[in-house]
Amino acid sequence: MIKAEQVIGVDLDNTIVSYDQLMYRLAVEKGWIDSTTPKSKKIIRDKIRQLPNGDITWQKLQAFTYGSQMANATLIEGVTSFFRRCKQNNIKVYIVSHKTEYGNFDPTKTNLRQAAFTWMKKQNLFDEERLGLSLKSVYFESTRVKK
Numbered sequence: 001m002i003k004a005e006q007v008i009g010v011d012l013d014n015t016i017v018s019y020d021q022l023m024y025r026l027a028v029e030k031g032w033i034d035s036t037t038p039k040s041k042k043i044i045r046d047k048i049r050q051l052p053n054g055d056i057t058w059q060k061l062q063a064f065t066y067g068s069q070m071a072n073a074t075l076i077e078g079v080t081s082f083f084r085r086c087k088q089n090n091i092k093v094y095i096v097s098h099k100t101e102y103g104n105f106d107p108t109k110t111n112l113r114q115a116a117f118t119w120m121k122k123q124n125l126f127d128e129e130r131l132g133l134s135l136k137s138v139y140f141e142s143t144r145v146k147k
Helices: 020-029 041-049 054-066 079-088 112-122
Strands: 007-011 092-098 138-141
Touching: 020 041, 020 054, 041 054, 054 112, 079 092, 112 138
Parallel strands: 007 092, 092 138
Antiparallel strands: none
16 A cells, blocks of 8 residues: 655744734834734734724735735744654645735835745744755745635
């Protein structure tokens, strides 16, 4: 009997990287929320969407967060341990993300995919010997359907 290769696809946003602290800081700095708002992306999103032009404001926050400020996002606890365990058990892991190249409301025109790659490199996620991940194991798709 042939044993099937085990493969896992892991989403980047909110699975590998947390934006809660970063979005909180940026939204408070810009005056879109007050400092009593919980540091939760969902709560921050919901509060901002209640503002006049809230959907546009939310998209602006996302553009800053995923673009020029991506370097300040946080690696979710346990991610490297998970990848290490997958490598030890010969489980192939791919990172798959619904991430366009550029944000519609990003005045800096930062390449969102490049910002994510830079962040992942900074987190040492491409230590192939230790974690088994390489640049070739990352796939960005422009739509959720393609992801």
